Amino acid sequence: MKLKRLNEDFRVEELPIIEGGDRGRFVFYRLWKRGLGTLEAIEAIRRRWNLAAEQVHYGGLKDRHAETIQYLTILEGPNRPLRETNLSLEPLGRLQHPYGPRDFRGNRFGLVLRDLTPDAAARAQRSAEAVPRDGLPNYFDDQRFGSVGFGGGFIAEAWLKGDHERALRLAIAEPNASDRPEVRAEKAILNETWGQWADAKARLPRSHARSLVTYLVDHPTDFRGAFARVRRDLRSLYFSAYQSYLWNLLLGRLIEQTTRPEQRAEIDFKVATLPLHHGLDVDQARTLRSWSLPLPASRTPLEAEGPKRDLVMGVLNELELGWEDLRVKHLKDVFFSKGERPALFFPDAMTHQVAPDELYPGRQKMTLSFDLVKGAYATLVVKRLTEPLA
DSSP, X not given: OEEEEEEEEESGGGSOOBOSSSOSXXXXXXXXXXSOOHHHHHHHHHHHHTOOGGGEEESOOOOSSSEEEEEEEEETOOSSOEEETTEEEEEEEEESSOOOGGGOOEEEEEEEEEEEOHHHHHHHHHHHHHHHHHOEEOOOOGGGGTTOOTTOOXXXXXXXXXOHHHHHHHHXXXXXXXXXXXXXXXXXXXXXXXXXXHHHHHHSOSSHHHHHHHHHHHSTTOHHHHHHTSOHHHHHHXXXXXXXXXXXXXXXXXXXXXXXXXXXXXXXXXXXXXXXEOSOOHHHHHHHHHOEEEOSOTTSOOOSSXXXXXXXXXXXXXXXXXGGGOSOOSOTXXXXXXXXXXXXXXXXXXEEEEEEOTTSXXXXXXXXXXXXXXXXXXHHHHHHHHSXXX
């Protein structure tokens, strides 16, 4: 099965965009990209236009494995386009406030599943028809865990346990499948010279990692201080990844408790094996639809007793964690998010069509379109349509 994806923020058209003139300090842009994550694209734009990090505001992160359209503002940004090989930036007007998550309602997706056997196409069609009834588990999908390297260690978990050296090493030296060649070379040097900071500095090219090593030359054992100098956006991703992993475990346990074995399939995600439900009874569907689960964080109030607390503490106890352990110490600018997240999500305005695949003779394709609320993953729709669940 081959997949083509298009992902775009939607309902942006409702923003109070000022066209023409110079009213509004924030220039509003449409960003198209392919083969780049949002942070990589933002970094390229900043380098090209020599921008400070605090000038750029965007609504969310989109991964590199799709053609995506999203929007951003730049404080006093240039009123001209920017075009590079894998991205383009077009000014659309001005806003009187920076663009952020509150400024769009969700994401619109267009997908084409190609090279399907007739059986796979029929299974995908049956699954697409079942999604409005069963919903989908609202897991954080694999792209949330891009910071987890080949060793599978969570940077934030090391930090919570007080192992600041391991947290730093995982952050800057752990090989990762998404590493570009220059980053792979940099990490090889760091692993070879770890602890020999003057040698590492001499061999590394100018980069963010080299600036951290420069700090360690003068403070050779202050790994906590060095980690605090890692870019804030990256540190935020590290802690979000671990919190998301814990939340996924909570949802997986809820699905196990709510369904029968024949109503779920175990699916291998990047950092865990989790159940994907199907064929729910009416009561099961109603139960799962009614649940929301707290984002694991000591800042999130947890009920004193009841089934939600029992579920949460059961999972955390197995990991030898308490609710109060889930707070970020020694870093004043990074924290675990608080709040709750629905157990299920339901694609809106979903359409699907199966037809012969003109690129793969004898095979079929499925063309899909749907809208998702912010925070829901289209890749889970793909998993539901392509995994043999029974």
